[in-house]
Amino acid sequence: MFSFSEENYLKAIFHLQNSYKNGVSTNALAEEMQTKASSVTDMIKKLSEKSLVIYRKYQGVKLSEAGRAAAIEVIRKHRLWEVFLVEKLDFNWDEVHEVAEQLEHIKSEKLTAELDRFLGFPQRDPHGDPIPDSKGNFSVANRVLLSELKIGETGICVGVKDSSVEFLQYLDKNNISLGASVKVKQKEDFDQSMLIEMDGNTLMISNQISTNLYIKTP
Amino acid sequence: MFSFSEENYLKAIFHLQNSYKNGVSTNALAEEMQTKASSVTDMIKKLSEKSLVIYRKYQGVKLSEAGRAAAIEVIRKHRLWEVFLVEKLDFNWDEVHEVAEQLEHIKSEKLTAELDRFLGFPQRDPHGDPIPDSKGNFSVANRVLLSELKIGETGICVGVKDSSVEFLQYLDKNNISLGASVKVKQKEDFDQSMLIEMDGNTLMISNQISTNLYIKTP
DNA sequence: TCTAAATTTTAGTCTTGTCTAATTTTATTT
């Protein structure tokens, strides 16, 4: 089994691999992990010795198949617990992250499997991210950023890219929630702000908002 | 907040205080924690510096009020999670301990409170042990060991003293479960074995069994 | 009471994961 710290590194590398296809840089990982580059180098070496990552000095790091599987397992647990907290324990979607960060490290195959069943094998977490199944498979979302829609286009809000407390609370305050229908009424070329209609309400949103909302188009 | 290790020590001292009223000995604690006496001494010093225990060299250790409160909080979480695992996730009562040992260290007041509510504020865990409420209060059980009953006396099986997998599986195999009614039919002076009637079935149990079953008498 | 045994503590070491400061390698710029 892996330590909490190892699991957190694997998870971070997994998330950063989207942006760093040719290997995640030490500094990027240090930033993500809120730690120093030297600590990252140390840990990468350990993960490399355990064959969880592929690493060449100064060349960045990638997950091996084993590392990817381990990362996905942690992400599966994280997202299942988030569903549990929201659906069963009445947490708001901006309150679940910190607790799920702890719960994701609990080691028990039976626990994960039974939790999944208890929740009804959910496909998405409260932020719209896909939940890997027990074999590590998950649907790569067929979704685009709201900012990519043209005037007149419509869709359903299906996820958030930024899941910080601040952003989620902004969304709550403006009655933007997953499942809502969206239509782009106007776009401002100057600052990319948008006038949208969401579940009937019309509101103006900045580029920072529209680049952090995922939409499923018809 | 306290580390996992600190919490485990506090919990162990709490449990051992029943048997060691004048201070828990270093060796007893080492045995309970499955570690070495020297490690125990090291940790006791740390806990003592944090005023969680009262310690005088060579004189054993007791919990301070703060230490006791911390221990009870961990025990509360452990037992709530055990209820969750059995009631909601279909774990058997012999499977919950190891997972609850991990879950008890999750730090979130809201999580504990909401879990308690979700479970309907249970009073007892699956082994019949009392669950402290959010203020740390719990009912000291009004119960005796089955071995203390005399011939002809009756009661309800309300808890187990030993909650090892082996003992619990023995009980399952012999259809002994909490809530069952018990009547002592015969006692053998030589080895303290007993013939009992439990929910209609008659069976013979050894002293090792009867000294590990708690009974509530009418 | 004095000694032997048992218990407990101390001293020094190890591992994990982190840090700072210094050095090395790679990337960029002129």
Added chain:
DNA sequence: AAATAAAATTAGACAAGACTAAAATTTAGA
């Protein structure tokens, strides 16, 4: 292509928590 900047690594240190071996203290026995 050399000089400089940026990024990454190494070296050495530290804290937590554990260990072994040795020393100190308490307890028990003769």
